[in-house]
Amino acid sequence: MLFQGFPWTCRAYQHRDWTDFQALKASLACDVCSVNVELLVGIHWYFQPSEFLIEKLRSYSVLSLVWVLTALRERARSSFMYVGPTCFGYSEDYDKPNAEADLLAIVDGESILCEVS
Incomplete structure (x- = not known):
């Protein structure tokens, strides 16, 4: 229902990206422009609801x-x-x-x- 991950903004196009905890690597690629960004050492974890949960809350x-x-x-x-x-x-x-x-x-x-x- 909730995914733990890291939100970050692409420096080239200011696109907001989300990387799931299980997909974290030393460098992250933007979903739009594919530019690689080095992962920070001290990151804050956030939680994002799944689409299923969002749909049920709305409907x-x-x-x-x-x-x-x-x-x-x-x-x-x-x-x-x-x-x-x-x-x-x-x-x-x-x-x-x-x-x-x-x-x-x-x-x-x-x-x-x-x-x-």
């Missing part, structure tokens, strides 16, 4: 869910539990649920059912 309102979870957790005084998106059904046909909830949380003994958009 499925995951950021809204994270925001609601954070708000509920901060509100809790003694207990906090939750389950993510859940389907509910009243028949034995598990492939066709009757209802769904984005978030079900129990905060200090109180049940909270959330629909997040």
Whole structure:
């Protein structure tokens, strides 16, 4: 989900490059102009999300869910539990649920059912 690596800028064209931790070498080649740059000795590590994670955050309102979870957790005084998106059904046909909830949380003994958009 997250990749550790090193961001750097090409000196020739000012292109922002990213080199994954596993691909680090003594010299790095720019993705655009292929000019080699010597790797610094003391570099700072950064993390970059995968495209899969970025797409899920955009498409499925995951950021809204994270925001609601954070708000509920901060509100809790003694207990906090939750389950993510859940389907509910009243028949034995598990492939066709009757209802769904984005978030079900129990905060200090109180049940909270959330629909997040």
